[in-house]
Amino acid sequence: MTTEPPSPGISISKTAEPSTLDVSVGPQHPGSGHCRILIRVDGDYIVSADPDIGYVHRGCEKIAEYRNYVSNIPHLERPNIADAIHLNWGYVLPIEELQGVVVPPRGKYISTIAAEMNRIMSHLYGLAIMQGVFSGHTTIFMWAFGDRDLFIELAEMLTGARLTYSFLVPGGPRRDLPFGFEDRLSRLLDYFEKRLVEYDRIFFSNPSVIARAKGIGVLKREDAKKLGVVGPVLRASGVKYDVRKVEPYGAYADLEFDIPTFEEGDSYSRYLIRFEEMKQSVRIIRQALEKIPKGPIARKAPLVAPEGEATGRVESSRGEITYLVMGDNSDKPSRVKIMNGSFRNLIALPFLVRNVHVADMPIIYGSLDYWPVEADR
Amino acid sequence: MSTAVLGAMYEGIKHIFKHTFTMKYPYQKVLLPKGFRGRHLLYMDKCTGCGICAWICPERCISMVPVTDNKEYPQNPEKRFPQYWYARCCFCHFCTEYCPTGALDYTPDYELAEYDRELLLWSPERLSRPPTNIGEYQSVFHGKDGNQGVTFEPVIKQKSK
């Protein structure tokens, strides 16, 4: 094995004061893995923190240069398999723009339904592990994971895989809604709405959860704008910004939904914003199932993209994802660049964990819903 | 506040009397939907050996190999068929979709674990055998509008008319 160069950006242990102690959290710890956070503690308080990322850097952007446009889809959605369809969609949108292919309305509706189902799954995953396990609440882990599996079953029915769908190709989705899908989905949504009430009672209104999360890790509106955080973390700080409204893609322009925001900007409001977004996702799916038009689902797209560059923006469950794709008249892209929500939200972590108890760090880390693989790409 | 604590406790205790969600896996297997992307099934009487599957494969896990058996394949005189290395296949099934003759198909077979890495190399003959371990359980909602929870129950096979 080659010797490892010192990680860039980590300057924590150079100027140590005698009363402080440096602790390395991770990469192997009972919560999540593949991210190390170097923290300096003074007694029980964190003086400073420095996330050491790059444990899962797999070079997605480089690999994308030696595979053709369709073959790129599977590995470009691997960075976030809890939310695979958004990474997939963000990559497909610029290619369609380059090729001048317009997806038929039914294809757009199917993509929207699949994406909103995936948002619910991803928020349930975050609720189970990032928020449930990290705050020591095992019941919500079991409940949220159990209900996530029911959504996964339907996603399996639609796309043929549990998490890594590779569902959208340039031109539209790969499959039409299967027989009996709408009925099963609306029954599941009925069940899920009842479960949301129970989630509220056992987790979000639970005084022990409120005591641990309320007022911890406050990110003010101005700071959130300055740091450039995106997605639920930004909206929990009171900024009403959502790509689905600002620059509608898919079928979002035809559908009615709200963007929930909270003013407090603490960990508890970041918990709640995902809970509210799940309710909105249920509403979007219900509308989409009603309004879905008939017709073809996909157009035939060429395998070659012309010269030029295009960007695609989608609102994933962890924030905005921007893809830049550059074509050069061949069947392979000459450059693919990904900017995602996890990486941008991690920037807030060192600011949030200053002068808090060590025991509050998992809460703040969990409330950011950070997915290390996505940030490392 | 005390009412909220009691509410949370009640919510948890209520579920003791509901259905168990756990599926007893090695004995109960879930019935996978049609078109589930498990391992591939190769129809050797349809494959022409064109190699489009190997071209579209994102991770280059397909190689076209000659088959040494006594049968004759009129559509494939060179007897070249795809061979899959499942240690690398990501089950995207672009090969199945791009196959011009429909020689590849989806199967609900996912139990591919092996003690040895070399056994993950599936020859065309092995790929052409249909799977045997297919589950028959399905998640079922209970009570009015699924208010009572979910269990796994065997799928009732409808009689063919």
Added chain:
Amino acid sequence: MSQDTLQDFAGVWIGKMSELVQTIIGSGPIKYIVNWSRMYALWPVHITTACCSAEFGAMMGPRLDPERFGMQAVAGGLRQCDLLIVEGTVTKKMAKRLKIVYEQMPKPRYVIAMGDCACSGGLFHDSYSIVNDVHKLFPIDVYVPGCPPRPEALLSAIVKLREKIRRQEVFA
């Protein structure tokens, strides 16, 4: 008697005793009991090398409750763990840590390579930053293909590993 000869004497005696103990334990019924207890106490290490951890979480979830097989929910301490599940891609940065984790585990220890990336490099086999040959870092008992494998597939690998443990010698 000098210190050295005393130690030699003790060493010979302890060596003979441990040989005797090994032959007794390695024989029929006791071996069965030892292997049975190992089979029902496979505690996994929680080191998530990449994205297969999502399906590892689903395997640990309520649907396929692996505590039926004596698999505890993930423990933080490596000294109590028997099973290392390599959950996905091993990057060059992570490989060093993974090797340290493996060496810290007490014997007997078992390794499952979960996912294509841990088996052979998978989708990222031509990347500049990952380790394709995880089996060269440490011996691997069961390979589970899939990208990611279904939780049931991972559980079937654990069932296979239990078969292997049932048949193994106590002091291998």
